[in-house]
Amino acid sequence: MKSYSQNRFPVGCTGYGTTGPIYTESQQQGLRDRSPNLDVLRALAVGFVVVSHLLIEHSYTSIGGYHTQSLGTLGVYIFFVHTCLVLMQSLERQCHTYGNRPIALGFFVARAFRIYPMSIVIVVLVASVEWTFSDTPPSLFAFLSNVFLIQNLTGSPSVTPVLWSLPYELQMYLFLPALFTVASSGRAWRRIVALWCASVALVLLLRRFGLGFDLIRFFPCFLSGVLAYCLRNTPRTRPPFLLFAYVGAVAAIFPLLVEMRLSATVLSWVICPMLAMIIPKCREVKSRWLQRCGDTIARYSYGIYLVHVPRACQIFYVERGHEIILRGLFYDRCNDHEKAQEAESRIPIPVELIIVDPPFETATTG
Structure with a gap:
């Protein structure tokens, strides 16, 4: 029998109809299994965001050189890596479900229905209250920018702070079917690493010449999630403690470095690829209570993320x-x-x- 990494998808089983790997039924089942590690990782990410905003709410913007807002930023970086990884797995499952039919359009529609309904409810609610009670309510243009999650394109402020990351995530979705095609080819991790290096070089180049690079500044974070998917067949020889110890260490050190005026964006170029390389190497956490906690928080993490800020x-x-x-x-x-x-x-x-x-x-x- 061929090894896990030697099989191939049937022709047309990637987002745009190219050839990629295929797996036996038992191997496919392995890909569909619940990942407690990813659930706990997502729970930690949303926890970092909530704790950061609670500290800011109580005027703890810096605690002994610890930049509390950066803890929330780190949570968003983890979201980017996690989301790209699981969406690549989702695209793979869709390939097995729909065979050689194109899946990109269905993927885009599914993501829109996953993201927009709740974000629109939050935007309408917050904007309505602001129009009623605030001396500086959002303009109609800013409101519509938030409804469609294009604030980063229009330059409009987010009606609630946590919405800032959603436009970048939505825009990255446009590239995921193509990236899935690349990630499904032979020696995929090398191509993704090359794309990662190119995106970093492009950001540095645009920054060097004073040009806008806001739209692509998080590409290396998203590509790290794709890299984790490419490394999914790595032997899982490390204990889960390694993954969570790494996240904990980064949560302790990253805000300190940002407080020392190091660039959070540049630091993310180290943190996210390291996370991507650690995730596939670690065995699943066995603790039942940790699995249950991770599953519950991860299941409702989007609601927690959107609703908690307007700060408790x-x-x-x-x-x-x-x-x-x-x-x-x-x-x-x-x-x-x-x-x-x-x-x-x-x-x-x-x-x-x-x-x-x-x-x-x-x-x-x-």
């Missing part, structure tokens, strides 16, 4: 007579933050919000 208190309100005081739906638009905090301390009204949404993208969904 965006969803909380205080009644003062007949007036409802909403505490700054934007970090940069809150004009009366101290008064709102004082009011809430006098009349605390906790509001619990449970968001039930489909999984954003876990290792078991596509």
Whole structure:
């Protein structure tokens, strides 16, 4: 029997109808198995983002040289790597499901229905409150830019801070079927490494000449996820502790380096490829409680990501007579933050919000 890496997909079984690898039924089943490691990794990523915003909410922007906002940025970098990896696996499953039919259009439609419904609800909700209560509400142009998640193209501010990363992710989806074709060919990891180097060189070149590179600055992070997919057949000889120890070490060191004025973007070019090379080498975590926690948090991570920011208190309100005081739906638009905090301390009204949404993208969904 051929080895796992020697088989081939039937012709037309990649995003644009080219030839790629195919696997036996038992090997395909292995690819579809739940990955507790990826669930825990995604849970850690969303946890970093939430903790970062909670610290910022309480004015802890720096703790002993620890740049707290960068912890959230690290969480987004992990999201980029994780999402590209599991979407490549999703494209592979679609190939097995639909045979030699093109899958790119279906992939784009599926991703749009996964991302847009909840983001639109959040944008409409936040913008409606701002139009009602804020002295500086978003313009119609900014509102529509947020609805379509193209703020990075129009230069409009995000109506809630966490939306900044979604445009980059959506735009990267346009390249994934083509990258899947490349990743399904022989010696794929070498081609992906070459693309990674080219993207880094392009960013540096554009930066050197003072040209805009915002649209491609995160390509190396996304390509790291594709690299992890190319290395999926690596023997899993390392304990899962290695993966989580690496993430923990980076979470401790990365904000310190950013506080020392090192470029977060440049640091991501080291952090993300290292993560991509570690993920395939590690065996799955065996702890049942850790598996359950990772699965639950990863399943609702998109809802957590979108809803938590307007910072724990965006969803909380205080009644003062007949007036409802909403505490700054934007970090940069809150004009009366101290008064709102004082009011809430006098009349605390906790509001619990449970968001039930489909999984954003876990290792078991596509």
